[in-house]
Amino acid sequence: xxxxxxxxVSYGSIRALREVSLSVREGELVTLIGSNGAGKSTCxxxxxxxxxxxxxxxLYQGEDITRASPFEIVRRGISQSPEGRHVFARLxxxxxxxxxxxxxxxxAGIERDRRWIFELFPVLQERLGQLAGxxxxxxxxxxxxxxxxxxxxxxxxxDEPSLGLAPLxxxxxxxxxxxxxxxxxxxxxxxxxxxxALEVADRGYVLETGQIILEGSAHELKHDEGVExxxxxx
Amino acid sequence: xPILQYLAQQTINALCLGSIYxxxxxxxxxxxxxxxxINFAHGDMMMVACYVAFFxxxxxxxxxxxxxxxxxxxxxxxxxxxxxxYRPVRGAPDVVMLLxxxxxxxxxxxxxxxxxxxxxxxxxxxxxxxxxxxxKWAGVSISNINLITIVATLVLFILxxxxxxxxxxxxxxxxxxxxxxAANLVGxxxxxxxxxxFAVGSAMxxxxxxxxxxxxxxxxxxxxxxxLLKAFVAAVIGGFGSLAxxxxxxxxxxxxxxxxxxxxxxxLSSYRDAFVFLLLILVLLVRPHGILGSxxxxxx
Numbered sequence: 343x344x345x346x347x348x349x350x351v352s353y354g355s356i357r358a359l360r361e362v363s364l365s366v367r368e369g370e371l372v373t374l375i376g377s378n379g380a381g382k383s384t385c386x387x388x389x390x391x392x393x394x395x396x397x398x399x400x401l402y403q404g405e406d407i408t409r410a411s412p413f414e415i416v417r418r419g420i421s422q423s424p425e426g427r428h429v430f431a432r433l434x435x436x437x438x439x440x441x442x443x444x445x446x447x448x449x450a451g452i453e454r455d456r457r458w459i460f461e462l463f464p465v466l467q468e469r470l471g472q473l474a475g476x477x478x479x480x481x482x483x484x485x486x487x488x489x490x491x492x493x494x495x496x497x498x499x500x501d502e503p504s505l506g507l508a509p510l511x512x513x514x515x516x517x518x519x520x521x522x523x524x525x526x527x528x529x530x531x532x533x534x535x536x537x538x539a540l541e542v543a544d545r546g547y548v549l550e551t552g553q554i555i556l557e558g559s560a561h562e563l564k565h566d567e568g569v570e571x572x573x574x575x576x
Numbered sequence: 577x578p579i580l581q582y583l584a585q586q587t588i589n590a591l592c593l594g595s596i597y598x599x600x601x602x603x604x605x606x607x608x609x610x611x612x613x614i615n616f617a618h619g620d621m622m623m624v625a626c627y628v629a630f631f632x633x634x635x636x637x638x639x640x641x642x643x644x645x646x647x648x649x650x651x652x653x654x655x656x657x658x659x660x661x662y663r664p665v666r667g668a669p670d671v672v673m674l675l676x677x678x679x680x681x682x683x684x685x686x687x688x689x690x691x692x693x694x695x696x697x698x699x700x701x702x703x704x705x706x707x708x709x710x711x712k713w714a715g716v717s718i719s720n721i722n723l724i725t726i727v728a729t730l731v732l733f734i735l736x737x738x739x740x741x742x743x744x745x746x747x748x749x750x751x752x753x754x755x756x757x758a759a760n761l762v763g764x765x766x767x768x769x770x771x772x773x774f775a776v777g778s779a780m781x782x783x784x785x786x787x788x789x790x791x792x793x794x795x796x797x798x799x800x801x802x803x804l805l806k807a808f809v810a811a812v813i814g815g816f817g818s819l820a821x822x823x824x825x826x827x828x829x830x831x832x833x834x835x836x837x838x839x840x841x842x843x844l845s846s847y848r849d850a851f852v853f854l855l856l857i858l859v860l861l862v863r864p865h866g867i868l869g870s871x872x873x874x875x876x
Contacts, residue, residue, distance in 0.1 A: 424761055441747060
């Protein structure tokens, strides 16, 4: 479904990604783990078209989207819940969700998805008229995910959804991730919380200083000695 | 004149002046909010609108369709400047965008000076005679043009409020001015939102132009500069980039100007602009981001 072929991204003279190749198949939950500054977010921003790679290609459903605009990419069915949530703080929860529906025009479908979102995150329904900036951190994270889901993405990119959240909230977030996946969603999950990520994922990639150093099934990675030492605190 | 009547009279004058500043400041704030571009050519939208109105009046067109056509022309000019001048430098350093808008302004003004004439034209042919009818009420006089200015501005505020809260492109505009990355990630079509901002802002400047010229009775190619400067001050006082701030700042400025003229000794009242800018400095010393402003955000 999604394939990165030797993608390199630089910020000025700093190379954030070097020759990264990875793929996500339809219906899979793939996780990208690695420490702070390894280039995980850069990778997702490149897929979303916010950053354009200097080299390499990004293919989505067989088509080259390397140079496509973010707007075009959302329309094709890839949406992202970014690191740090980035909810529109001065807009209401309802407005955030409406914007998440983005270029969609099917009113009935949007309404159905809103109900589905409220099933996943009941608290958002209670907060509809509230400004997003007044939500708690966990609620903002839910809103960021809900907003990304409102476009009915074929591929959902989640960047650090559990960062800075209380353990109970982390459980909720992973629970929802699992549900979305169970309903046929394809997900690329970036996480520092490698243990949890490998719990829910099918496959994983390990990114270190901009390069993929390891890939394999979630099971393999969980029991890999290097991964255990570096990322699982074993 | 008893003090109460005097205050009421000056309040009406201040409301009128503030309304015109607000109509100009909104477009300025809108474009700045999403592009971090200080659009020096914004005052020229007023000026061009007035000339469009002037020439349309010469064809014998009646006032109502004339106003509609003028507003449309202003909106189209706003879109044109964006397409031709600002889109190519979008995302460039602030200084580049600033100089571009200055160039656009100088270009438009000089085209009008060369093609039409630097000599002021009378606006009497445009503004209908009933504009000047004055109503007296309990010692306070209010002319039709004053009433129209206040009411038209109020109506436009309501339309603007509906636009930014009830329409997709309006909500997208607020989203874009708040967070560029998130706006990108939810698939907001930046071009469309930016075009809308220029169109709406310029249309409002067009209305402001007609109201301004109707009060002065004449138009000239450089007439946009003073209102632009005042609108800029208003937007900064209120918190640059914020629409509510621009409106608030405009009325603060309107009241400050009118009451400074009223209360300063005659010797000093011709220095009113100096006092206005002193006010700006004082506000910025206390609140560097303006009355309603927040700290810096990302730009497109």
